[in-house]
Amino acid sequence: xxxxxxxxxxxxxVLMPLAWKIDDIPYTIEVTAxxxxxxxxxxVKDTDGxxxxxxxxxxxxxxxxxxxxxxxxxxxxxxxxxxxxAAGVHxxxxxxxxxxxxxxxxxRIAVVRSQLEELKAYLKVDATGMKASEIALAKxxxxxxxxxxxxxxxxxxxxxxxxxxxxxxxxxxxxxxxAFDLANTQVKIAHKTLETAxxxxxxxxxxxxxxxxxxxxxxxxxxxxxxxSLTLLAGVSGKINFNVTPDEVLTVEDTSAYILQFPVRLxxxxxxxxxxxxxxxxxxxxxxxxxxxIDLSDKVxxxxxxxxxxxxxxxxxxxxxxxxxxxxxxxxxxxxxxxxEYIVRVLRHSMK
Numbered sequence: 001x002x003x004x005x006x007x008x009x010x011x012x013x014v015l016m017p018l019a020w021k022i023d024d025i026p027y028t029i030e031v032t033a034x035x036x037x038x039x040x041x042x043x044v045k046d047t048d049g050x051x052x053x054x055x056x057x058x059x060x061x062x063x064x065x066x067x068x069x070x071x072x073x074x075x076x077x078x079x080x081x082x083x084x085x086a087a088g089v090h091x092x093x094x095x096x097x098x099x100x101x102x103x104x105x106x107x108r109i110a111v112v113r114s115q116l117e118e119l120k121a122y123l124k125v126d127a128t129g130m131k132a133s134e135i136a137l138a139k140x141x142x143x144x145x146x147x148x149x150x151x152x153x154x155x156x157x158x159x160x161x162x163x164x165x166x167x168x169x170x171x172x173x174x175x176x177x178x179a180f181d182l183a184n185t186q187v188k189i190a191h192k193t194l195e196t197a198x199x200x201x202x203x204x205x206x207x208x209x210x211x212x213x214x215x216x217x218x219x220x221x222x223x224x225x226x227x228x229s230l231t232l233l234a235g236v237s238g239k240i241n242f243n244v245t246p247d248e249v250l251t252v253e254d255t256s257a258y259i260l261q262f263p264v265r266l267x268x269x270x271x272x273x274x275x276x277x278x279x280x281x282x283x284x285x286x287x288x289x290x291x292x293x294i295d296l297s298d299k300v301x302x303x304x305x306x307x308x309x310x311x312x313x314x315x316x317x318x319x320x321x322x323x324x325x326x327x328x329x330x331x332x333x334x335x336x337x338x339x340x341e342y343i344v345r346v347l348r349h350s351m352k
Contacts, residue, residue, distance in 0.1 A: 031263065032327055038255070038259055079249070090240075260278060293311060
């Protein structure tokens, strides 16, 4: 160290007489920067099994958005990619990435829809009434509905055993159950139709049925809204990757620009201005890429025996050879100074 200072001092003495005869030159410092994407959208699985999406903004150093996709206890959830995505495929912001399917919500939607159709059929019968000739047809429709129910009951019982033994998926079982529920509804409608044709309906009954229809519509709207909230839309444009870490389900990185984060010696902080340029040459021999400073922290940290502050720069150039997570050597071009000031700074830097 003493020898390094001695040679620097000798150089200072030799060059000092020429310092005032040389034009201003740029003062640069070398740093090592870590590469980040400008933004990243991550979906992780929480300890309770729910999914959490987080939108990171590395340019501003903030989290723009956090959403939790949590289902009720006892619900059976399946995540389906829409469409089937492959790792490395580019997607756009707002694209549907996945749908979280809820067995409980899907089953309830099927039930409410069935009830709504049943109530509408009741109302139609109640409001119109039937002729004597149509009573015979109503009886035939009841007989057919009962036969269809017997057929769907057999299918439902068989599917229930397979579902309990985990032979078929929840979605397939729900289809069979929906058909069974619909057959039940048709029998009820046929019974109601025949009963109404024989006895007639009071106006109060019609109003009651209309009120139940409105209630069913509101519940169906709420269920469909809740189901739509389980659709996962990409928070940024970029390449999609899966299972990057054990907890991460998928990530999408916005690499339309890169963020460079690097430490700066506290003694050099005042030399870096908002006009500073950051030059990156990668791979070696390639044309240098130029970035601009976007942040210089005031927070001082102590690392490796030195006092440091952290700075960030944006690299707008799209470089195929650069990947997030890399560490690259960079040149930070500070202000322009005369040779005398330049030598003073170099000496001060070399004595650190």
